[in-house]
Amino acid sequence: MLSIFILIGAYRYYAQLAERFGKTKWQYGILAIGIYLGSQLLFGFSYGIYKGITDPSSVDNVDYAGFSFVNLISWIISIAVVYGVYQLLEKKFVKEHISKPSVEIEKIGKKD
Secondary structure, eight states: OHHHHHHHHHHHHHHHHHHHTTOOHHHHHHHHHHHHHHHHHHHHHHHHHHHHHHOGGGGGGOOOSSOOHHHHHHHHHHHHHHHHHHHHHHHHHHHHHHHOTTHHHHTTTOOO
C-alpha cells in the first residue's frame, strides 16, 4: 500500500519537473514509475540471491507480503534512486534551457 503512495508521489514529482521545462508530463511520470519499480526489482533480486547463497534453507519460508525491515530498506533505496535520477534530469534540463535562448522567442504568439 505504501508503494502505491510512493509511486503516485514519484509520478507527480517528475511530471512537475517536465511541466516546468516544457516537456511531456506523462512520459516523465512513467519514467519515474519505471525507475521506482526497477530499483525495487533489482533490490529484491539482489536480496534473494544473497539469502539463497548465505542460507539456502531460509528461501523456502520467505513471505514479503507484510511490513518488514527489508521492505523498509528497499523503499528507502528506491526513493533515493528516484530522487537521484530527478536531480540528474533537472541539471540536464537547466543546462539545455540555458543553452537555448530561443525558447522565449518560440513562446511569442502562443496562447496559454
